[in-house]
Amino acid sequence: MATGRNHRPATSRSRGIPEATVARLPLYLRALTALSERSVPTVSSEELASAAGVNSAKLRKDFSYLGSYGTRGVGYDVEYLVYQISRELGLTQDWPVVIVGIGNLGAALANYGGFASRGFRVAALIDADPQLAGKPVAGIPVQHTDELEKIISDNGVSIGVIATPAGAAQQVCDRLVAAGITSILNFAPTVLSVPEGVDVRKVDLSIELQILAFHEQRKAGEEPGASSGRRPGEAAAPDVDTAPPAAPPAVAVTKRPPESGPDGDLPAVMPA
Amino acid sequence: MATGRNHRPATSRSRGIPEATVARLPLYLRALTALSERSVPTVSSEELASAAGVNSAKLRKDFSYLGSYGTRGVGYDVEYLVYQISRELGLTQDWPVVIVGIGNLGAALANYGGFASRGFRVAALIDADPQLAGKPVAGIPVQHTDELEKIISDNGVSIGVIATPAGAAQQVCDRLVAAGITSILNFAPTVLSVPEGVDVRKVDLSIELQILAFHEQRKAGEEPGASSGRRPGEAAAPDVDTAPPAAPPAVAVTKRPPESGPDGDLPAVMPA
DNA sequence: CCATCTTTGTGCACGCGTTCACAAAGGCAT
DNA sequence: ATGCCTTTGTGAACGCGTGCACAAAGATGG
Secondary structure, three states: OOOOOOOOOOOOOOOOOOHHHHHHHHHHHHHHHHHHHOOOOEEOHHHHHHHHOOOHHHHHHHHHHHOOOEEOOOEEEHHHHHHHHHHHHOOOOOEEEEEEOOOHHHHHHHHOOHHHHOOEEEEEEEEOOOOOOOOEEOOEEEEEHHHHHHHHHHHOOOEEEEOOOHHHHHHHHHHHHHHOOOEEEEOOOOOOOOOOOOEEEEOOHHHHHHHHHHHHHHHHHHOOOOOOOOOOOOOOOOOOOOOOOOOOOOOOOOOOOOOOOOOOOOOOOOOO | OOOOOOOOOOOOOOOOOOHHHHHHHHHHHHHHHHHHHOOOOEEOHHHHHHHHOOOHHHHHHHHHHHOOOEEOOOEEEHHHHHHHHHHHHOOOOOEEEEEEOOOHHHHHHHHOOHHHHOOEEEEEEEEOOOOOOOOEEOOEEEEEHHHHHHHHHHHOOOEEEEOOOHHHHHHHHHHHHHHOOOEEEEOOOOOOOOOOOOEEEEOOHHHHHHHHHHHHHHHHHHOOOOOOOOOOOOOOOOOOOOOOOOOOOOOOOOOOOOOOOOOOOOOOOOOO
């Protein structure tokens, strides 16, 4: 999920810590921070797992990659674990971040408190619109794209957030990378190409919704048992397709693997 | 991933389509739509894969789950494939969506064009602040939380977007679910608990940044000589910088840093 | 000091997802 | 038709991630 291109070992077992584990550490950290604020001294893997919404065995295995920080019969020391995870994630140091594209989303991100809370500091806001230049957003004056390279260089920024329209994303990305950025969080609905060594993570609202729609459609089409029967008012054919817009390459009527689920869900009717 | 809780087979082999494949379909669809607009009649798996940023073998296997829509020696018919994927994802029907929490982020989402583009329609904006009630955001008047149940019921909404502060998220979630919502896109930095049958996908800016920071730190710590030749499995000695705050794995007596607001994350007050 | 109880840490097995590599299928030129 | 070339569709191998189940480790009480 973090690849801009497709390569990279993906294994990314940086030092032995699986990527899946890394992705969960922030979750644990959040739960632990909450416990810390309530002055809870220790937690068991069961409790913490529950708070983080994961399996306790998984949590223990995750922590085992960090080392053995628990005490058998007791659990984990909250404060200590907060520190260890923070350190592992690199949150004990300061991470200046630039946000490029100060539209609705960019502005919202700039105002987002989640940045500053954990070592992330918004070093600059950048936008291509000269009109915005100088105007403060979230207390930080917006700077023009022309300054991009200088800003990154001067502040030693290594993490960039792209919140521009899709059309400008790749271009901005290239400039960020050329300027020294090695980690990018991309909100633009585009696939970014980056050289090896640069990490890209994408946040795509549209994709998330489409995935939800898929499951939603499936739920609506299965609940009744066999026939259609949808809750959300509207009609719309479930799966049994309507007529496709364009004629298939005339080769469409291939044999369908009859191994379709035992639930005999949908008659695989192919457009003739 | 997409689970609010931890259970659920996760297999989710809806009809044989792996979850990982479903997550990529929107990517393919986007690439195909772009080709369609350029009136490109057909594409090979290689070309399309490149455009979507994935491996071509993976793409072919993904499509094989949908059926055989390609022509050997030629490739895939763009228009036809756009239709098939759209139908599979359930985008041929209308999906009314409600956004709860019209702060900076909620407003940005409301203005986001990505919604309407693919069958998703913002049916209503909901916020707990009476001040906002009636005021239009993105051309849609904000309604008060009191109306939540009625709005969902009247519009047959099945997908909800939570953009509230973390403290309010679970409560809002519960009400949404009780009102009939079965798919939730959660932007609040919290783990949501939902009954079985309800899908939750989360988008967490803070987590993404922390993951990036992890890799960033690793890059910074390895590039130079990388004197530390420790191998995985071994007791992980503290990385680069600073020494641990307090005691070793025995019993920590760490002190809390004076800073650090609430859980950070969102400018909101957490319920005790 | 010993017995018991709690909770961690992990070996192991299983299943999903990815990738390779190739046979089959179709187009196209001759 | 025949043969060659392109590209799909997929069988099989492999690796990662997950979860079970249990032995080891340590706390606690007598």
